[in-house]
Amino acid sequence: MQEILHTLNLHDALVAQGNRMSETAFWGPDASGRLSRCTVGPEVTSPTPFPHVLVADQGCTERAFDDELQTRGHKVCRPMELVHYTHDDVPESHWPVIAYVRNYNSGAIEVWHTKYLIGADGAGSIVRHIAGLTRQPNGSEEVWAVADVWADTEFPDIRRRSAVWSTNGACMLIPNKDNGFRVYVQLQAKHVNLLDASIPGAFVKPSVVLPENTTLLFELLQTCLREVMAPFTMDITRVAWISRYRVSPGITDHFVDSSQRTYLVGDACHTESPKAGQSMSLGMMDSFNLTWKLALVLKGMAKVSLLDSYQAERRHIANQFIEFDIKFAHIWLQKEALGSPEFYMVWKQSHGFISGCAHRYPEGLLTRSSVRARINQSAREPLTPGKRLHTMTLTRHMDGTVVDLLEDMPSHGRFHLFVFAGRLMAFAVFKAMANFLASSESPLTYFSKNMDTGSGIFHPEAVKQGQASNCPRYIDLFLIHSSNHLEIELSKLPKPFPQWGSRVYEDVGGVGHAAHGVSEKDGALALVRPDGYISVVTSLDNVRGILDCLKDFMLETSSDFDFFDPGFQDSSSFGGSMV
Secondary structure (H helix, E strand, O other), rough: OOOHHOOOHHHHHHHHHHHEEEEEEEEEEEEEEEEEEEEEEOOOOOOOOOOOOOEEHHHHHHHHHHHHHOOOOOOOOOOOEEEEEEOOOOOOOOOOOEEEEEEEEEEEOOEEEEEEEEEEEOOOOOOHHOOOOOOOOOOOOEEEEEEEEEEEEEEOOOOOOEEEEEEEEEEEEEEOHHOOEEEEEEEEHHHHHHHOOOOOOOOOOOOOOOOOOOOHHHHHHHHHHHHOOOHOEEEEEEEEEEEEEEEOOEEEEOEOOOOOOOEEHHHOOOEOOOOOOOOOHHHHHHHHHHHHHHHHOOOOEEEEHHHHHHHHHHHHHHHHHHHHHHHHHHHOOOOHHHOOOHHHHHHHHHHHHHHOOOOOOOOOOOOOOOOOOOOOOOOOOOOOOOEOOOOOEEEEEEOOOEEHHHHHHOOOOOOEEEEEEEEOOHHHHHHHHHHOOOOOOOOOOHHHOOOOOOOOOOOHHHHHHHOOOOOOOOEEEEEEEEOOOOOOOOHOOOOHHHHHHHEEEEEEHHHHHHHHHOOOOOOEEEEEEOOOEEEEEOOOOHHHHHHHHHHEEEEEOOOOOOOOOOHHHHHHHHEEEEE
């Protein structure tokens, strides 16, 4: 997930407000029943430039998104509430969704006409209810006390994520910035009954300032925490936020309504236990998966059928995570399982979910599982359709600058065609591939033949600065070779590579090729989606295979289409999330 946030220009802002968490400690009773540390392990084991978990609360995450939206001339309207939505009865309506929205500032019910509606409104989703979509529970309801706190304690792992089992219960501690931490305590039935009845128990009145109507919940949290953490002291001195969290893991039958105009993302369509702490990350990845596809459709660059892949892909991932969540919950409730082979197998699986590196989309419109290239499956991260393309350190051919590939792959809504050429640039197979890329059948230009692309030169500075230089493009070209860049002149490379000089790199020593399972003697092509996942892996002599994949969902763009038409931009954003 951090790779995606980085490409969206959001990562730095979140790092400044969040906390890096690199290790997890597991605590349980020893043979004498005394609480002791069982083991410490890394949070992330997948190959990633971010070998840690970034802990950032929802408030600072939303602020980072809000600030970035404002730089683009947009803002989130608050406080607003969706009351109802329906569909226009007029056939072929340009604005087929009619939403009724309560504006709490004015008290008025506003009528919004839009093309699409996205329900990102949480586990109690009004959008899901109106759409008539049903969430199927997958496990019993859990009730948790969750709080961001500071405490006086001598517990040695307070700056690690700590999963603690004791004879008196269990809790999880997650370090926040500024020496505070988030605590999760699963409440017992007797505690839930007390809260439901709002009957104060025989507890000492807290000496800390609390949010309104949370005194009893705090008393229960403090009491349970002291019991679980004994013999360590754990006296809460300050509470920033506290809440009772009810969750029943489950998933909706469909992530889109029958009109194919209303979509659900995040907790609106799947809910998970808070133990793994991944609900917000999964929700953001749902949203990213949907919105880049929606943007292409709204721009008239892709077929509406492209949107069908959202449910197929994200429901697949949600099901996998819920299965993992059930296993993790089973382990959580069995103190004796701590340190068992089953425990370590489940914990290792969690690493892939935490980093997002283990997500693999199934065969479908955007994923061609069949690989027509020699890929070493024993490599560190072999090129695999449906999985993310992992970053690598490269040397830019034109100036010798050492770059992380992730820096040159911002999220701008375009596909990326990677040519892993190894040492083949002087061979016929490379030249034939280049000729195809420069022809009228090239996947680089096939769907924008009627567009004025100017000089055709790729402008790297336009990518991150929001300039319009590259607006007609829907795909970027990357050439990665392992020859000495000082011995090859860019201008002498066959077309179209000289046009893409800033996207030609030397992979020194072939390290990146090897990590991705690509032989320097054979090379490979990889089509990577706008969200960084691989669609196609094939051989250098099969560029047509890339084009055939794109033909399944892309449309030819007419010359009179204005990518930067203000009216179009308004309608695109107007049809955005209802939160």
